[in-house]
Amino acid sequence: MGPDSALSVPDPTTVFDLVPAGPPTATTDLYLKTSTVFTSFATGLDADDKAMVYATQRPGAFGGLAEMSGIPAWRTIPSWYVIGTGDQIIPPDVQRAMAKRAGSKVTEFDEGHLGLMTDPTTTTRVIEQAAKASVR
Structure with missing residues (x-):
């Protein structure tokens, strides 16, 4: 991960589901796990809204975890x-x-x-x- 990366988990599979499953490549899609959405990402929302957040999420690319964003x-x-x-x-x-x-x-x-x-x-x-x- 890059120096400005906020993700500080040693194993991204504890937070994300990888699609396709298996060893990730830069283009592997990442989706927040149900447990991540419900217990840490969408705190403050009721169960129905948490389910909506989970169901409507767009994937991120695994390679994006280390990619620098350019000039801020x-x-x-x-x-x-x-x-x-x-x-x-x-x-x-x-x-x-x-x-x-x-x-x-x-x-x-x-x-x-x-x-x-x-x-x-x-x-x-x-x-x-x-x-x-x-x-x-």
């Missing part, structure tokens, strides 16, 4: 960061470090990884702040 936009434009202090996917301290590195205006809320779904009001407020700041 935050190097040239202001950024905002919403940290879910209950996030069980990307630890809040890791998020704080990323936000600090980017010079982001930070908002923390008591939500998990899908805070945009469980607390859309806070998410919307931060988006509105960012939009107003960019108009100035």
